[in-house]
Amino acid sequence: MRLTSILLRRVGEWSKKYANLPDRYIERAMTQVYWKTPRGKPNYLPRTIERKRFHFSIHRPWTNNFYKDNAPGTKPLFIHVEPVKDWSFFRGDRVEVLVGKDKGKQGIVKEIYQERNWIIVEGLNTKLKRVMKDKNFPGLYIQQEQPLLITSQVQLVDPSDMQGTAIEWRYREDGERVRISVRTGRVIPIPISAEETIDYKTPKLYREQVKDTTEANVHKVTFMPALKTFEMDIMDEMGIEEDRIPKKYYWY
Structure with missing residues (x-):
């Protein structure tokens, strides 16, 4: 195979479809959050500080050995990987x-x-x-x-x-x-x-079990979003027409 470019595989490119486990579990298991902005603080602060680069080996992302290879404070070894x-x-x-x-x-x-x-x-x-x-x-x-x-x-x-x-x-x-x-x-x-x-x-x-949500219920649409407030939606359901003129207000 001709080498067209050299890159380092980063987080988000692990073998999800070959891992035999749900994607959300793998993401949660390998996430390392070092600092998170407290609630109520200014929005211009970074929301989270977490590890972005990992060192991959034969240890799966959800194992303790993977965490040891990527322990907090350690710098991952840069590895060139030929893209396939x-x-x-x-x-x-x-x-x-x-x-x-x-x-x-x-x-x-x-x-x-x-x-x-x-x-x-x-x-x-x-x-x-x-x-x-x-x-x-x-x-x-x-x-x-x-x-x-x-x-x-x-x-x-x-x-x-x-x-x-x-x-x-x-x-x-x-x-x-x-x-x-x-x-x-x-x-x-x-x-x-x-x-x-x-x-x-x-x-x-795979066979659906009694306690499982059926496929028909999953695909059934039960909510249609609309540009209305909760009060406006209730009024439309009850057939109430609004005849009052709202007072003007301004955003500063």
Whole structure:
């Protein structure tokens, strides 16, 4: 991929649609407000002072490790990230590793970190990590997957021949946007697991519950705004006509 520009991903560009959690929860979890203007103060003062730049790694924005990496008073490390116009990797995709000790091996995409153009491939590109170390216990070693850069370290696998290939985004006759293998010209479908969330496996399997607000009630319009005061609205509902002439008043 040709590098057209270099940028730093800032707040508001994290992988919401790949995080498997509601957007509002992620925003609330990673927000760091240092000072907020008290109520009743002049409006020309700044309303809030909060952190705008964050350091992204393999730690999700709602975890304690992410807060430690972006603790108050710390300056985030400036990281150059190559912008990806069309994100082409999703959870459940089969990819082939192009570098490292697992070069040539294939695996399933487990996690996505779009802020750094990283993906985690299940069982590949691992390193040993010691945990549970204590003065009376030497600890245990576990294998932990390390991120891979999508621009140069992995490529998608064509399911027709199970070989790695470059892809292009194209449109079908019905307007659907799909991934096409450059080598074979076949469609590489997006896995169903990419739609899984923490609330339900896929949207198609969700069923409305008794206590849920039905879709018909959500789309029903119950209020039509109008340029009226509350008193004027009540008078119109009761059929009262105003025949008094209001006194002139002026704004200073």
